[in-house]
Amino acid sequence: MLIRDIRDGPHARVGDRSVLCELLHPAHEEGCANRYSLSHAVVPAGEKTLPHLLKTASETYYVLAGEGRMHIGEENAPLREGQAVYIPPGAVQWIENTGEGDLLFLAIVDPMWSESDEEIC
Template sequence: MLIRDIKNCDYFKALDNTILCELLHPKKENEDLNINYSIAHAILKAGESSLPHRLKTSIEIYYILEGKGIMHIDDESEEVQPGQVIYIPANSKQYIENTAPNELKFLAMVYPMWQEEDEELV
């Protein structure tokens, strides 16, 4: 049985300026999970935004947990809030802004799993 707890996760600043903890990444586990996606917990501080970037071959799903913001995908922008799921197609220019006075927290799910060489700043 594999159970991850956010309280024990190591956070780092990602290429796109979000603070991330990889909750589940099959290439970084000691056991074979037989999955091809990854899940990270992401945080943006008040007034910050991620840097415009794209995942060249992977799709990404954001699930907003706390806070509010504006999601930008290519030429579209929409306000987002807790309980919403955002689909980000592969090779789309994307970034998210935190418009709330508190942290914006969300889950980022990537399929196929996130790989450094697949992400680029734009």
């Protein structure tokens, strides 16, 4: 049985400047046959991620807490707890925290995230 807990995993600043805890990644977990990777992300109050894109993978954010504004290409919209947003491959994207507390969300990348697929703009 494979169980991961965000309280046990290290959170670290990543290329887009979010604070990330990788929960499940098939390339790093023996016996995990998922196509996707799953991470817990934090954008602290007053911060935003850098514009970036995934060349071939799609991404879905599911907001656990907080509120923000999602930017995908030329579009942007408010995003809050309980909402999910789909980010297509090749789309320049970034998210800003517009609330008073941390913006917490799950990031699901399909197929699994790889460093070579991500480009910081």
